[in-house]
Amino acid sequence: MMNDDLKRQAAAMALTQVQPGMRLGLGTGSTAKIFVDLLGEKVAAGFDCICVPTSEFTGRQAASLGIKLSDLETLDRLDLTVDGADEIDPGLNLIKGAGGALLREKIVAASSDAMVVIADGSKLVETLGKFPLPIEVNRFGLGATQRSISDILTKHGAQGGLKLRQTPAGETFVTDGGHFILDASFGRISRPEALSRDLLDVAGVVQHGLFLKMCKTAYVATPDGVRTLSA
Helix, strand or coil, X not given: CCXXXXXXXXXXXXXXXXXXXXXXXECCCHHHHHHHHHHHHHHHCCCCCEEEECCHHHHHHHHXXXXXXXXXXXXXXXXXXXXXXXXXXXXXXXXXXXXXXXXXXXHHHHCECCXXXXXXXXXXXXXXXXXXXXXXXXXXXXHHHHHHHHHHHHHCCCCCCEEECECCCCCECCCCXXXXXXXXXXXXXXXXXXXXXXXXXXXXXEEECEECCCCCEEEEEECCEEEEEEC
């Protein structure tokens, strides 16, 4: 079965949790895009909800489907956020940020009563770290920030290097917030909580892609069906 088919199954399961009148956070990435498409079909049929997108891309997609949008200045809390993930460990800790929207994704998830993750089975791991960890950084002082992060990578036994993210055209990737992203290759993150603290202690680090104890439910689609995982 193709990954897109599995992603659609997971997205459809998450959609069953959405009730009329809900305030929703809409994630970013290939799986979240499918969820937004499915939600748009419900909205076209008369379903009522209001949503906060986690990226400019998702905002444009949702608006094109007639989904009502708002922001966190207008809405103080959200009922539910539905998003994808790059890795999911047995405790439903995540690595996110392949789409470059990790800062807004984390803000929206933290402003929600619940976060639901949708993914295919390839995202399940025993220990986080096989997927590079995105670290969003300020442009100012980039060299100093890189050196500080490199020291942290050494402290935590990272098995790979640190790369400034590039676009397919070879230009430096810039987030919606105007920041850069450094991708750190660990191989295995044995102490995610300590790593999170160490990274956030670096002055130039805006945020990182470790989403710890934020996800309550994950719908993971496999060829044998959709698994429901709960924290």
